[in-house]
Amino acid sequence: MKNPAVPLCLVATALVGCAGTERFYPVQGPLTAQRPMPVYVATFDGIVSGRVHMTLDTGELCEGAWSRVPGPPSMRASTASVNSATQDLSEEWDRIYGAGYFARHVVDAATYARAVVSGNRGTILTVEFYKPPDLSRRSGPSSIIGVARDNQGNVFRLTY
Secondary structure, rough: OOOOHHHHHHHHHHHHHEEEEEEEEEEEEHHOOOOOOOOOEEEEEOOOOEEEEEEEEOEEEEEEEEEEEEEOOOHHHHHHHHOOOOOHHHHHHHHHHHHHHHHHHHOOOEEEEEEEEEEEOEEEEEEEOOOHHHHHEEEEEEOEEEEEEEEEOOOEEOOO
């Protein structure tokens, strides 16, 4: 008999590496014209879900929640095109990491999570991150990658 807790434990173990400090590097939008270009620093906590806290270069305080994208990977893959306009950041993944990256790597990953982070001055960031399989044995700063989009027209590459 299969133990349903085993997959959850594996995902929890894989996402533990995302607790810590993450950096948001602007790659498109108004922030890329600023010199020096601001780099946002966020703190993520939790195991398979948790909280995000960050302060923008303007002093705006932002916080929100992150959690694993629900559903088995095969279900996410079959509904990705339906949800892409309202939920996922597939265009941002492909823009930053190359055409088709989201469909080939992210949507079907066991360690795929999303956050919505709101600021006290109206900024809203949608954030996605995942742990590539080739990094599954590593933990720390380079073990998780991600993308984000804000409501100010900026797109970010995340590094952990």
